[in-house]
Amino acid sequence: MTGMTAGRTRGRTARRGVPGAPRRLIYLTLTAVAFFSAIPLYYSVVVASRDNAALAEVPPPLVPGGNFFANVARVFDTVPFGLALANSVLVSGSIALSVMFFSTLAGFAFAKLRFRGRNILLLLTVATMMVPAQLGIIPLYMLMVKLEWTGTMYALIVPAMVSAFGVFFMTQYLSRALPSELLEAGRVDGCTTWGLFWHVVIPVARPAAAVLGMLTFMSAWNDYFWPLVVLTPENPTVQVALSTLAAGYVNDYVLGLTGTALGTLPLVVVFALLGKQIIGGIMQGAVKG
Amino acid sequence: MATRAPERLAEVPPGKPAGHHRRAVRRHLVHQLDVKGSPYAYVAPFFLLFAAFGLFPLAYTAWVSLHEWTLLADEQPFVGLENFRTLLADDYFWNATFNTLSIGVLSTVPQLLLAIWLAHLLNRPLRAQTLFRVTLLLPNVTSVVAVVVIFSQLFGRDFGMINWMLSWFGADAVPWNEGVASSHVAISIMIMWRWTGYNALIFLAAMQAVPRELYEAATIDGASEFTQLRRITIPMIKPTIVFVVITSTIGAMQVLAEPLLFGVYTLTGGVDRQYQTLALFIYENFVKLDFGYASAISWMMFVFIVVIAGVNYLITRRSRGGLL
Numbered sequence: 001m002t003g004m005t006a007g008r009t010r011g012r013t014a015r016r017g018v019p020g021a022p023r024r025l026i027y028l029t030l031t032a033v034a035f036f037s038a039i040p041l042y043y044s045v046v047v048a049s050r051d052n053a054a055l056a057e058v059p060p061p062l063v064p065g066g067n068f069f070a071n072v073a074r075v076f077d078t079v080p081f082g083l084a085l086a087n088s089v090l091v092s093g094s095i096a097l098s099v100m101f102f103s104t105l106a107g108f109a110f111a112k113l114r115f116r117g118r119n120i121l122l123l124l125t126v127a128t129m130m131v132p133a134q135l136g137i138i139p140l141y142m143l144m145v146k147l148e149w150t151g152t153m154y155a156l157i158v159p160a161m162v163s164a165f166g167v168f169f170m171t172q173y174l175s176r177a178l179p180s181e182l183l184e185a186g187r188v189d190g191c192t193t194w195g196l197f198w199h200v201v202i203p204v205a206r207p208a209a210a211v212l213g214m215l216t217f218m219s220a221w222n223d224y225f226w227p228l229v230v231l232t233p234e235n236p237t238v239q240v241a242l243s244t245l246a247a248g249y250v251n252d253y254v255l256g257l258t259g260t261a262l263g264t265l266p267l268v269v270v271f272a273l274l275g276k277q278i279i280g281g282i283m284q285g286a287v288k289g
Numbered sequence: 290m291a292t293r294a295p296e297r298l299a300e301v302p303p304g305k306p307a308g309h310h311r312r313a314v315r316r317h318l319v320h321q322l323d324v325k326g327s328p329y330a331y332v333a334p335f336f337l338l339f340a341a342f343g344l345f346p347l348a349y350t351a352w353v354s355l356h357e358w359t360l361l362a363d364e365q366p367f368v369g370l371e372n373f374r375t376l377l378a379d380d381y382f383w384n385a386t387f388n389t390l391s392i393g394v395l396s397t398v399p400q401l402l403l404a405i406w407l408a409h410l411l412n413r414p415l416r417a418q419t420l421f422r423v424t425l426l427l428p429n430v431t432s433v434v435a436v437v438v439i440f441s442q443l444f445g446r447d448f449g450m451i452n453w454m455l456s457w458f459g460a461d462a463v464p465w466n467e468g469v470a471s472s473h474v475a476i477s478i479m480i481m482w483r484w485t486g487y488n489a490l491i492f493l494a495a496m497q498a499v500p501r502e503l504y505e506a507a508t509i510d511g512a513s514e515f516t517q518l519r520r521i522t523i524p525m526i527k528p529t530i531v532f533v534v535i536t537s538t539i540g541a542m543q544v545l546a547e548p549l550l551f552g553v554y555t556l557t558g559g560v561d562r563q564y565q566t567l568a569l570f571i572y573e574n575f576v577k578l579d580f581g582y583a584s585a586i587s588w589m590m591f592v593f594i595v596v597i598a599g600v601n602y603l604i605t606r607r608s609r610g611g612l613l
Contacts, residue, residue: 026410033407034424037486040439041431043450047442055448106332115328121336128339130535132594134543134568135587136346138353138580143346145360159342162335193327222432224546229575242434246441247554253442260435271430275423282426282487283494 041268048258055253071258075245078255080234081262084241091156091237092220096213098161103212104205107170108197112178122171128164137229144230155230156237160220166212173208173284174201211281214274221267238263354584361578372585382586384562385570386593388473388548392566393541396477400485401537405530407485408492409518422493425486433483437550440479466551472564476547484540488533495529496522531605535598542594543568567593 046061049068054061075081109115110122140159141150149155178201186196224239231237233244245259271278354372358365376382411421428436443450444465452462465475503521512520523530545568548558556573558565565573567590574583 026413026415030407030410030415030421033486034421036482037424037427040436040443040482041427043443044435044439055442060448060450060453102334102338106335109328109331113328113331115325118328121332125335128343130539130598131343131347132539132543132591133343134545134571135591136343136350138575138584138587139346139349140342141575142349142360142580143342159338162338164335164339167332167335193323197331218430222430224433225572239432239434242432242438243550243554246434246438246550253445256438257442260438264431264435267430267432268427271427272423275426276419279419279422279426279490282490 041264044257044261044264047254048261050254052252052254067254068258071254072262074255075259075262078249079241079244079259080236081238081241081259084236084238087153087236088221088238091153092217094157095160095220096217098157099163099166099216100209100213102162103166103170104174104202104209105197106167107172107174107205108178108201110167110171111175112180112183112201113193122168125164125167129168134225137226140226141229150230151232151235156220156223156227159226160223163216166216169212169281169284170205170208174205177208178204208281208284211277211284214270214278215281218267218271218278350584350587353580354588356581358581358584359578360580365581368581372582373589375582376585376589381562381565381570382589385558385565385567388469388558388562388564389542389544389566389568389593391469392473392476392480392544392548392564393538395473396480396544397534397537397541399477400481401488401530401533403481404485404488404533405492405518405523407489408496409522411489411493412496412522422490425489427486428483429487431483433546434550436479436483437547440475440482441551441553444475466559467563469563472551472559476544476551476564479547479551480541480544484537488537491533492526492529495526499525527606531602534601534605538598538601539594542590542597545569545572 046064047055048071049064049066050061051065051067051071054065106125110118110125144150144155147154149158182200182204183196186200191199222239223237224243227237227240228243231240233240236244242256242259242263246256249255355367355369356365357368357371407425411418411425415421431439444452446452446462446464446466449465451465452460455463463471465471499522503525504517507517507521544566548564548566548569549556549572551564552559556565556569556576558569567586571583571586571590574586
């Protein structure tokens with residue numbers, strides 16, 4: 001086993017992983033996986049920059065063409081895509097901010113404050129993460145009808161303002177990252193609990209809250225079913241507009257995939273820039289699960 | 290969680306004049322209220338909003354399922370278990386149940402095995418580690434609508450990329466959308482593409498917490514890499530595996546967007562309902578405004594989820610390293 005001796009000579013500290021297996025094969029496999037992860041997105045860009053005639057060719061086109069902006073204009077003519085983008089930014093942004101705030105607040109209480117019933121409430125929070133969200137969708141819709149929120153962004157924002165995952169995530173982070181001594185020092189200085197939250201907890205929580213915010217933003221941006229149920233095609237989010245495109249123009253693949261590229265690329269760019277932190281957040285949240 | 294009680298810090302200093310004392314008492318009370326009450330105030334927003342928009346709808350679904358309830362009629366007569374009786378005799382319901390289970394197994398089992406294997410490959414010092422991780426998660430950043438739109442094109446019968454590649458091997462064009470098996474495979478591939486990388490990262494996180502000494506000892510004993518994966522890694526990350534199996538099961542039982550969009554927005558999931566899932570069946574009845582019946586299906590789905598998640602929990606927890 002050559003891998004083993006190679007691992008040996010590199011010494012203990014450099015060796016974080018499992019020794020063995022030929023490296024070249026591992027890189028080859030991982031590259032193949034990366035390729036298959038990226039290719040559908042790449043292909044959507046290829047189609048989005050072509051016209052429908054090009055798709056009928058054999059072999060199919062494999063590099064982007066020059067038709068992208070014409071197709072984008074067609075998307076904006078067909079569905080209210082500008083409005084959809086604005087709605088999605090508003091909804092995802094509000095949800096992310098709200099989840100960050102309430103999760104930090106509750107996480108602080110669960111991680112660092114003493115109160116009767118804390119453990120049972122925390123357990124309850126974790127249990128709610130297991131409840132399948134779709135089951136309550138009919139009464140939730142009836143509730144929205146009662147509140148006259150159907151067709152408005154309130155119907156998307158208000159039910160999503162808190163998240164059990166967020167509370168759990170911030171509890172985990174704060175119980176590790178927030179030194180109790182810091183809180184006691186604040187108390188001695190005469191800080192109220194709210195003052196502590198504002199001046200001590202928030203600065204410490206910022207990195208984790210940012211990761212939580214990004215995760216929440218992404219999942220709110222991609223949320224499909226609930227917006228489809230409560231919104232109308234006239235006042236859509238990006239995903240609802242996309243499904244209108246995909247449903248109404250079945251044979252117009254170029255139109256559908258241009259919309260897809262437009263709705264996905266902003267998120268992919270953000271992800272490419274901040275991917276490392278986002279992945280760190282997912283993995284941190286996972287270990288305790 | 291070693292939190293010390295901060296109450297003692299603000300005790301009233303003894304031997305002060307009366308006016309001082311009264312003010313001190315009030316301050317003490319305010320402080321007590323702050324310390325005792327604010328934790329509840331801080332967790333309250335979560336629980337109140339969750340109760341209103343999470344718990345209440347769930348419980349109310351049960352109530353609605355016992356009525357003949359449509360949004361069109363003014364009255365909702367109580368019908369007891371009538372909806373459930375109709376449901377159990379409804380072929381469409383059993384068809385949807387079969388499709389859900391079939392797509393669930395086809396998408397979840399290979400996905401989790403692949404995810405464990407990928408995590409295992411990533412669990413070592415590698416060049417471009419971050420790049421690999423980011424590309425793994427890329428599909429998960431893509432919205433489900435985008436995934437299905439893209440894959441529907443790839444799975445197209447005449448001009449699809451996949452049939453074009455199959456033709457290299459002399460295969461005839463597969464009408465992915467038409468058959469039971471082919472459509473289930475196509476939908477499962479979409480689900481796998483979106484979730485494998487995400488689950489691999491969660492497994493990787495757990496694997497990194499496994500003590501290195503175990504592998505070193507096993508290597509010295511001459512255990513192969515596969516044996517190490519089977520005998521060390523998998524038993525050590527068992528709690529994470531249980532967690533992922535359960536969340537994936539819950540997710541698989543609720544698959545909706547993929548069949549809905551793959552069928553170009555038909556609520557029946559294909560002409561012959563060949564890929565209508567339970568969630569889509571609920572949505573079909575919801576759109577018909579038959580809320581009572583849709584609620585009854587929801588509750589049946591909940592029962593299935595609890596049973597299947599429970600069985601999976603027992604299986605994964607019982608088996609000792611014998612998952613592969």
